[in-house]
Amino acid sequence: MYLRTLRYLQAQVPCKEQYPFNISAFEHFQELHLPTNITFFVGENGSGKSTLLEAIAYECGFHTAGGSRNHLYDVHESHSALGEYIRLIWSRKVARGFFLRAETFYQFASHLDLMFDPSGRKYDAYGGKSLHEQSHGESFLSLFKNAFGHKAIYLLDEPEAALSPTRQLSLMRIIKELEHDAQFIIATHSPILLGYPNATIYDFDQQISEVRYEETLHYILTKRFLDAKDKVLDELFLDLP
Template identity: 45%
Template structure:
């Protein structure tokens, strides 16, 4: 079941293949997912992007974020800083197809550069919007405080591996927070490896692989199957791994 949209801010993205030209053999266009995708629809208020390491999840999410106007390292659209300019130029070759409504809020939460965003929040004097300085919290508490305090609803939110610093209990709490925001006309696109987060009821799950990008059911994801198999057969699997 795909969740009906209450706040459809991004309807789809199109790859401007004719403009790629000689870049088609270079990164990120050399990734298998870009050889078979021309348009990608976001027709659910929660879209989950899954795939193996290196499949292009973060690259795709980053391109959407930068094309939307977010800082490549994360934060709000008002954050203008660069610690290290390492983002790809994919954003120059995609077209965002937006909905009629405009979001009142937005955020790009990126696990690998969140420390830099926390520093800028202090420098900009906006830490109060996060519930206090993020550097005075543990890494996980800082993530959790951002979702609880900074996300206000009626927003467009991009999350790149939000589970990176969160315990399983906090991940379940995040599911509840996402649901509150969805009911308040928000849209999420989330790249994750977490079977907990990707279990959000009714989310559309997009799997990135050598076969391209395809919708997949939760129970068919490798993350679910391997986690379930390991928990149910822990001793036998560990024995094989340790031999």
């Protein structure tokens, strides 16, 4: 484990009424401990999980629209207001890593295509060809399989956005292969990924708190739907003609 604690310098925030500082999860937030190499952030859209992940990426020196320290390109998601008030405490600091942001992955793929590389090997870490020449899911897995390695920290923002359930399991296997000397922090809605064994899970709904897998709303709703699909649908459509 490399990154062990996040500290929020809330007292230094000039205006707590402005976004993203007014997100309810940050109201009483002071520190977040990362006791395991695999950590998940869960919560509804707008709960702050992706915002905090972006702030970590900012403090790691990664491009906040997606990429590593070596990727510089212009896109509107290129600054983290929260990141200026987050401090990272490391057991052993690493420079290697990657921030995957699903919503700006297209721009990242375009950036790779435009990079000048006289060696002709710029796609080696991405499956040997342009990410735009692969399906969305294939390009994500190409990144995970070829660019991810040991002694690094990986920040993944909703990686399931392009992954079928089968490929989510493939991602879990890749994480398992790297788990002993790489660290992952993942913001997700996927009940499959959240089932990764012995991971730390933080729920961002209302306030940031550690929860067990079976306590996540993602698990509860998915299990209820699978156990009693007809009953759930009857309740959902009860007032519709």
